[in-house]
Amino acid sequence: ETGVTQSPTHLIKTRGQQVTLRCSSQSGHNTVSWYQQALGQGPQFIFQYYREEENGRGNFPPRFSGLQFPNYSSELNVNALELDDSALYLCASSPHREIITEAFFGQGTRLTVV
């Protein structure tokens, strides 16, 4: 059983650019959530996908968007990057939409916007 993998591990982008981050869910998991973690803070919920549809969203602007594919892998897209978007982006998968059980996190993508 493979874990949650994210790519790339590190990324540097210029303000105004667009970025795509990728996540491969743990085998058998149909729910994926994305979180943003600023330095020294806890992760903040961006959105969740369940069976290829967005299933809930946190307080993030529309320039944060996502996709989930039939194999349950996922992408996070951020348009018009701002300096404050610099953070660790975490993907978490779970076997059920209701994460009463545990969520499995990837190691994250460190995005730096300059």
Added chain:
Amino acid sequence: DAKTTQPNSMESNEEEPVHLPCNHSTISGTDYIHWYRQLPSQGPEYVIHGLTSNVNNRMASLAIAEDRKSSTLILHRATLRDAAVYYCILRGTQGGSEKLVFGKGTKLTVNP
């Protein structure tokens, strides 16, 4: 979102028990209490969760107060590998999804 309050930091010695407190006075009757930890340069890792009764697993124990307004994560014998930020989380629902609402957590330092 239901909020939790944790001390910013705690310190322990190796092979001693550690009790990490969490206050959640606004918890609702159906909220589960989850604990995750985050080691340096890693994503969060599930530790344990519970609803009303105390829970044990191979990693830790979770003691839940009778009124459910507080809980304590117990590491029975701390090791250096347990040095991490520990998050106490109440399951929250937004738009039909089940999200984890993280606070700043407690940074645990384990001394050799």
